[in-house]
Every structure is written in C-alpha cells, then in structure tokens.
C-alpha cells in the first residue's frame with residue numbers, strides 16, 4: 285500500500301513518499317452513460333487534481349474511446365488525457381463492441397458492477413481512503429444479474445455494515461449555506477414507505493445523521509428537522525395517521541433521549557423546504573436561525589425533489605456509516621445525452637472535493 289508515508293524497494297531500503305493528499309478511487313460508472321465524460325472533464329481541473337491522488341477504477345480502452353469521441357467534438361474543451369491518469373484497468377475482454385453511448389445493457393451493467401466491486405475490495409484493504417462513484421444504471425445491473433437497488437447497498441454489504449444511510453450534501457454557490465438531507469427510506473416503492481418506516485428505523489437514521497453532523501461536519505449540537513409523512517403532517521389524524529400514532533410520540537421520546545441536539549418535527553413536508561430554499565438562494569435575512577444542520581426526509585422523492593430543484597448541478601450523494609468515505613454526483617447515467625459532450629461535471633467535481641474534505645476530517 286502506498287497511501288502511507290513509506291514503502292520498501294526491492295533492495296529493502298525505505299523510500300519516502302511524502303504525498304499525504306487523500307488517495308481516492310473514482311469508479312467509471314456505466315460506460316454507456318455520462319460517467320466517463322464527467323470524470324474526464326472533472327480531472328482536467330487542476331484545483332481538483334491538486335487536492336488528492338486519484339485512481340480511475342475502470343477501463344483504459346473505454347476512457348480512451350470517450351476521450352477520442354469527445355475531443356473531436358469539443359476541441360476547445362478541457363479534458364484529461366487518459367495517458368495522464370492513473371487507471372486501474374479492470375480486465376474485461378471484448379468490451380468495445382458491446383458498449384454504445386446511450387444504451388445501458390447487460391454488458392455495461394456487468395462492467396460498472398465490476399468497477400465498483402474492485403474499488404470497494406481495494407479500499408477495504410486500504411489502497412484507497414475513499415471512493416467517488418460514477419453513475420450506474422440499476423436496470424443495467426439487473427440485466428447483468430446483479431440484484432441490488434443501487435451502489436449504496438453493494439457498498440454496505442461488502443463492508444459488512446447494516447447501519448448506513450444515503451445523505452445528500454450541497455453547498456450553495458449563492459450564499460455558502462449547506463443543505464444536508466438524509467433519506468430515511470430509499471429505493472422502495474411508495475406504497476411500502478409507511479410500512480417500512482418504524483420508530484426503530486427512524487432512531488437508527490437519526491443517530492447516523494447526528495454522528496455524521498458531529499464527526500464529519502464538526503457541528504457539536506446539531507439542529508435537525510424531521511419531515512412529516514402526510515399532507516400537513518396528518519392534520520391531527522384527519523389526513524393520515526402515522527404522525528399521530530407513532531411519529532409524534534417518537535419525536536417526544538427522542539427529545540428526552542438526545543439532549544445533545546435540537547430536534548424539530550414533524551414539519552409539514554410541503555413547507556419544510558421553504559426556508560432551505562431561501563437560505564440557498566439568499567433571499568432570507570436570518571437563515572442560520574430558521575434553517576437546520578440536517579433534514580431527515582421520510583422517503584426518496586420527498587428529500588430529493590428539493591435537493592435537485594435547488595442543487596442538481598452540484599449536490600453530492602454520500603453513504604454514511606461505511607468504514608470509508610463514499611461520495612457520488614447526485615445525477616444518474618443521463619443516457620439521453622451520453623456521447624453528446626454536454627454533460628456538466630460540476631457535481632462530479634463537488635463529489636471529489638467533498639471526499640477530500642471527509643477523508644481529511646476523519647484522518
């Protein structure tokens with residue numbers, strides 16, 4: 285492992301390696317999507333590459349294919365040349381003919397799964413301090429026979445953790461305010477949400493969120509807002525019963541249990557995002573008093589519609605509870621624009637930057 289300060293030469297003498305910048309794996313994601321493009325664009329930015337040591341876990345030939353294709357189309361665009369990158373080539377014979385921009389299929393699913401699997405295995409043996417994942421298509425994983433709802437679950441399973449969470453982080457370019465949203469439930473059908481949500485699950489997610497706010501973001505006494513489930517948080521049971529039957533009592537109980545935080549809720553889900561929106565866009569006079577350090581949304585779209593409305597170009601998905609740092613851009617494979625040269629790399633850059641910050645904070 286070369287992430288620490290020294291290693292031995294063949295003759296046994298110690299070579300110094302004083303490069304203490306975080307050592308990150310960046311997985312290529314689905315090669316038929318925009319992952320390779322946003323990686324080549326992000327890694328062309330010196331402010332990104334100077335802050336860390338990046339190894340792209342993927343395929344040199346696929347990166348070269350994307351580079352050659354884009355370079356013809358965008359001669360003036362800054363793209364990292366594959367020869368300038370450290371690439372961990374995951375061997376897959378006869379790849380090229382199987383992968384077409386915009387068409388996720390079993391082949392692209394098989395390789396994107398293998399890229400992530402390789403990066404996780406190498407991170408668990410300390411070759412990397414964190415992983416930044418390129419976007420994959422869940423349908424392509426399924427076509428390749430990998431039955432996971434997303435990358436998060438593979439990361440958790442290979443790391444041997446049962447307690448983990450999907451947190452979205454975005455820093456406003458207008459005000460510098462940071463939105464942090466944890467999803468209590470993730471990739472499940474809407475009709476199962478109410479069944480899956482329980483006080484035990486909520487306590488696990490709250491504990492994870494608070495640990496992360498304290499340890500990763502240095503907020504000693506976090507302010508946390510919990511969303512309601514139903515319109516107007518159920519309107520005293522008239523518009524839904526979950527708040528009345530268990531969410532309110534659970535919040536009361538948690539307020540007594542956790543004196544180290546401010547815990548508000550259930551906040552009606554439609555209005556919960558008004559103040560974050562104001563703090564994000566800078567049209568609110570005293571945002572620090574009316575916003576929260578963390579938001580706990582009860583289901584995927586309740587949390588992600590506001591995140592993507594405010595910050596689609598720069599939000600970061602990070603998995604908390606793993607033994608290492610994992611970040612990812614918030615967007616998917618964008619098959620509709622793959623190979624067209626118009627993918628925005630800002631979210632990928634932000635994902636690499638956050639991984640650097642988190643690795644430093646945890647070191």
Ligand SMILES: NC(=O)C1=CN([C@@H]2O[C@H](COP(=O)(O)OP(=O)(O)OC[C@H]3O[C@@H](n4cnc5c(N)ncnc54)[C@H](O)[C@@H]3O)[C@@H](O)[C@H]2O)C=CC1
Nearest residue numbers: 418419420421422423612614615616617618620621627628
């Ligand atoms: N972290 C991950 O691996 C994620 C994977 N996905 C997967 O991606 C696939 C496609 O999902 P969609 O819902 O269509 O979401 P998407 O994020 O891929 O695309 C939504 C829309 O945003 C545009 N877009 C996305 N990223 C962009 C960028 N960087 N620059 C410019 N425009 C961009 C696309 O062209 C499309 O119009 C699905 O299989 C989904 O499961 C979705 C989100 C995250």
Ligand SMILES: NCC(=O)COP(=O)(O)O
Nearest residue numbers: 433434435436437601612
């Ligand atoms: N909507 C978030 C998302 O799809 C990310 O999933 P994952 O692949 O990071 O688990």
